[in-house]
Every structure is written in structure tokens, then in C-alpha cells.
Amino acid sequence: MDKFIVEGGQRLKGKVAISGAKNAVLPVLAATLLTAGRNEIQGVPRVRDVFTMIRLLSYLGAKLESFEGDTLVIDTTGVNKSEAPYELVSTMRASCLVLGPLLARLGQAKVSLPGGCAIGARPMDLHIKGLEALGAKLDLNQGYIQGTAQKGLNGNRIYFDTVSVTGTANLMMAATLTEGETILENAAREPEVVFLADVLNLAGAKIVGQGTDVIIVQGTGALRPIECRIFPDRIEAGTFMIAAAITGGDVEITNCVPLHVEPLIYKLREAGIQVETGERSLRVLGNGGFRSIDIKTQPHPGFPTDLQAQTMALMTLAKGQSIIVENVFENRFMHAAELKRMGAEIFLDGHTAIVTGVEQLSGAPLMATDLRASASLVLAALAAKGESVISRVYHIDRGYEGIEEKLVRLGANIRRVS
Ligand code: UD1
Numbered sequence: 119m120d121k122f123i124v125e126g127g128q129r130l131k132g133k134v135a136i137s138g139a140k141n142a143v144l145p146v147l148a149a150t151l152l153t154a155g156r157n158e159i160q161g162v163p164r165v166r167d168v169f170t171m172i173r174l175l176s177y178l179g180a181k182l183e184s185f186e187g188d189t190l191v192i193d194t195t196g197v198n199k200s201e202a203p204y205e206l207v208s209t210m211r212a213s214c215l216v217l218g219p220l221l222a223r224l225g226q227a228k229v230s231l232p233g234g235c236a237i238g239a240r241p242m243d244l245h246i247k248g249l250e251a252l253g254a255k256l257d258l259n260q261g262y263i264q265g266t267a268q269k270g271l272n273g274n275r276i277y278f279d280t281v282s283v284t285g286t287a288n289l290m291m292a293a294t295l296t297e298g299e300t301i302l303e304n305a306a307r308e309p310e311v312v313f314l315a316d317v318l319n320l321a322g323a324k325i326v327g328q329g330t331d332v333i334i335v336q337g338t339g340a341l342r343p344i345e346c347r348i349f350p351d352r353i354e355a356g357t358f359m360i361a362a363a364i365t366g367g368d369v370e371i372t373n374c375v376p377l378h379v380e381p382l383i384y385k386l387r388e389a390g391i392q393v394e395t396g397e398r399s400l401r402v403l404g405n406g407g408f409r410s411i412d413i414k415t416q417p418h419p420g421f422p423t424d425l426q427a428q429t430m431a432l433m434t435l436a437k438g439q440s441i442i443v444e445n446v447f448e449n450r451f452m453h454a455a456e457l458k459r460m461g462a463e464i465f466l467d468g469h470t471a472i473v474t475g476v477e478q479l480s481g482a483p484l485m486a487t488d489l490r491a492s493a494s495l496v497l498a499a500l501a502a503k504g505e506s507v508i509s510r511v512y513h514i515d516r517g518y519e520g521i522e523e524k525l526v527r528l529g530a531n532i533r534r535v536s
């Protein structure tokens with residue numbers, strides 16, 4: 119298993135280009151199952167979750183024609199299997215995104231209950247209830263969700279009692295090939311959901327309301343193959359913004375959409391960090407000291423839970439006390455224990471973390487526990503005095519393309535050892 123060795127204390131300087139968004143490409147890849155033909159997707163990041171999704175699609179009968187540079191071509195004409203096995207689904211929760219498309223296209227699906235980041239129970243009930251409302255019959259059997267819709271699916275009104283990103287994506291995809299009209303209420307408004315709707319529309323779907331909490335889908339008989347370019351990853355951009363701030367650096371972040379990271383821009387400015395925005399770029403100047411800020415994670419357009427761990431790392435070195443409330447997931451503070459081992463002062467009480475800034479963190483052996491927690495440990499290690507050894511970095515490889523190479527180019531002292 120790979121580890122990162124980080125020698126902290128370097129101010130990051132220079133330019134970094136953001137890769138395509140992991141959470142945008144995974145649903146788009148799942149959506150290729152709704153089509154029968156040659157799908158061409160550009161801007162695809164080479165991260166482990168993308169390779170897992172490609173393996174899953176290939177297992178289902180799709181043919182990966184090429185993956186050159188950041189352009190992936192996949193032919194879904196031969197999709198004929200409807201089972202997503204445990205081995206593939208267990209490492210990535212987003213595998214559950216094939217459930218809706220398989221039911222819509224093949225009339226049946228058998229998908230293992232997902233794994234992925236250990237950040238809470240993360241049930242599938244909203245996906246299941248929604249697909250049942252469309253007329254599918256679903257059973258839970260030996261760790262698998264087994265579904266049939268032999269007579270096809272029918273449009274219906276679906277209310278999500280919790281905002282779910284992949285839940286909205288799954289139902290929206292299934293509804294495109296469904297008879298009649300589907301109305302998704304309390305739908306997710308994340309940019310990745312809006313993008314998926316736009317991509318499906320380009321392929322012939324009839325979706326309106328994306329970006330609001332009511333999405334309406336008029337079912338169509340068939341979709342054309344997908345052609346699109348994935349937009350830049352807002353969580354990767356946010357992670358590099360915090361990397362600049364925490365090291366007192368000066369980093370220009372290119373190929374990003376500043377609007378997508380507005381909640382973080384707002385909070386960094388509140389902390390006294392200078393953030394300049396361009397059309398497709400950002401510059402973050404850390405001048406050393408910064409103040410504490412309070413954050414509450416919320417579905418988009420609130421502060422994203424996927425940047426909570428990285429922000430906590432930053433707050434361990436802020437002047438004053440920060441209150442961080444995690445409202446999206448019930449068990450997403452696992453990085454706190456590791457940060458404390460570096461000298462951070464963090465008090466946890468249920469969904470709330472109270473972080474009292476310290477003068478300095480010190481390098482330590484650290485264990486990555488989930489994707490975004492790993493990023494927070496890297497950030498803390500970059501700012502800490504001395505060496506940190508971060509193990510289990512396979513978590514970070516799930517969602518960050520070449521993170522250590524990008525950091526090295528900015529002057530960080532980080533290397534990967536096997
Ligand atoms: C997606 C993102 C993930 C991000 C999360 C929240 C992808 C591939 N992953 O995950 O990076 O952290 O959104 O922004 O896009 N829930 C239920 N029942 C369900 C489904 C979800 O109760 O059937 C709950 C979850 O436990 C959680 C909340 O809803 O508390 C939000 O989860 P959800 O938006 O579904 O997260 P994901 O789509 O899995």
C-alpha cells in the first residue's frame with residue numbers, strides 16, 4: 119500500500135490546473151448505459167473511481183474503445199448484463215448509479231449494496247423508494263438490491279425527504295426512458311446534477327428545472343450516445359485553495375469555475391485570506407495568519423461537506439475558535455483524531471467540532487480514513503513542522519488526479535513510497 123512522506127513548511131507558489139470533476143464524470147459514465155452506441159467523454163480525470171466505473175461498465179457489456187489523454191470513448195451497444203457485483207461496488211458508493219439506468223434500459227438490475235467512504239450509514243432507501251414509485255419491484259437479498267421492471271417504468275411524482283445527490287441522479291436517469299412525466303421534488307441542486315441533466319438533454323432527454331429543487335423529466339423512447347466535456351472539479355479546486363492558505367502561499371488555480379467554489383471563497387475571505395477571482399481561474403494569497411471561521415455543511419449551494427475536512431485542517435492553525443457543524447453525514451469527523459495527533463485542539467460533540475487554533479502542528483504518522491479526510495491530512499502535513507507519513511493513500515487516489523505531482527510543482531515536499 120502506498121504512503122505519502124511529507125516534509126512540512128514549504129510555502130506553495132505557482133500555478134495548478136484543476137482536473138475534470140470526479141462527481142460529474144461518474145454519473146455521466148453511468149448514463150451511457152441509457153444509450154446504445156459510441157459515447158465520447160472529454161475532460162475525464164484519471165482517478166481510481168473512474169477506473170472502477172469503467173470496469174463496472176465493461177462487466178455489464180460495454181466496450182471501452184479508448185482512453186487517451188483525458189478523452190474516453192465507450193461503446194454501450196453490447197450492454198446485456200444487469201448485475202453489478204460486490205467486488206466492484208464495495209469500493210465505490212457511486213456504483214449504485216447504474217441501478218436506475220439498468221432498470222430503465224434492461225428492465226432488470228441486481229446491484230450490490232454499496233461501500234465507498236466510511237462516512238456514515240449512507241442508506242439507499244431514497245433510491246429504492248423512488249424507483250418503486252416509477253413502478254419497479256425491488257427486493258433486498260443477500261447484500262444485493264434486486265429490481266425488475268418487466269413492463270417498463272412509468273412517470274410519477276417523487277419526493278425526497280432528504281436531499282440526495284446520487285439519489286436525484288439515479289431517478290433522473292431512470293426517468294429519461296420512462297413512459298410519461300416524472301417530477302422530482304426536493305431534488306439536489308449540485309452543479310454535478312445540473313450538468314448531468316444538461317448532458318442527458320443533449321442526448322435527447324427532456325429535463326427541465328435542473329438547478330432548482332423541482333426537476334421535471336418527460337420520458338422519451340431512446341437517447342442518443344453522449345458527447346460532452348466534464349467541467350473542473352470544485353472539490354479539488356477548493357483543496358488547492360486551502361493548500362495555498364494553510365502554507366501562507368500564493369497559488370493561481372486555473373481551469374476552475376469560481377462560481378462553484380463560492381461558499382469557500384466567502385469563508386476564506388472571512389478568515390482574512392486574499393482570494394482573487396478571474397473568469398476561469400482563482401488566486402489565493404495566504405499572508406501567514408488567518409482568523410477562525412464557523413462553517414455548517416449543507417446541500418448545494420451551502421458549504422459542501424466534501425470540503426469540511428480540509429477546512430478543519432485550516433482552522434487548526436487559525437487565530438481563535440471555530441465551530442464546524444456537519445449536517446450532511448453523521449460520521450464525518452474521522453480526520454479529527456488524526457489532526458489531534460499532530461497537536462490540533464479539537465473537541466467533538468456529535469455533529470459539531472470545536473477547533474481552537476494552535477501556533478503549530480507537528481508532523482506525525484497518520485492514517486487516511488476516507489477520500490476527503492486524506493486530503494485534510496495532506497494539507498495539515500504541508501503546514502506542519504517536520505515529517506508526516508500518511509498511510510492508506512489509496513483513499514486519496516479515488517478522487518484526486520496526481521495530487522502529489524501537482525503539489526510538488528507548487529514547491530511542496532511530498533513523495534509517494536510503495
Ligand atoms: C454525493 C457525492 C459525495 C458527497 C455527497 C454529499 C458523488 C459520487 N458523491 O454522495 O462526494 O459527499 O453527495 O454532497 O456525487 N441518504 C439517505 N438515503 C438515501 C441516500 C442518501 O438517507 O437513499 C442520506 C445520506 O446518508 C446523507 C444524505 O442523504 O446523510 C446525503 O447523501 P447523498 O447526497 O445521497 O450522498 P451521495 O450521493 O452518496
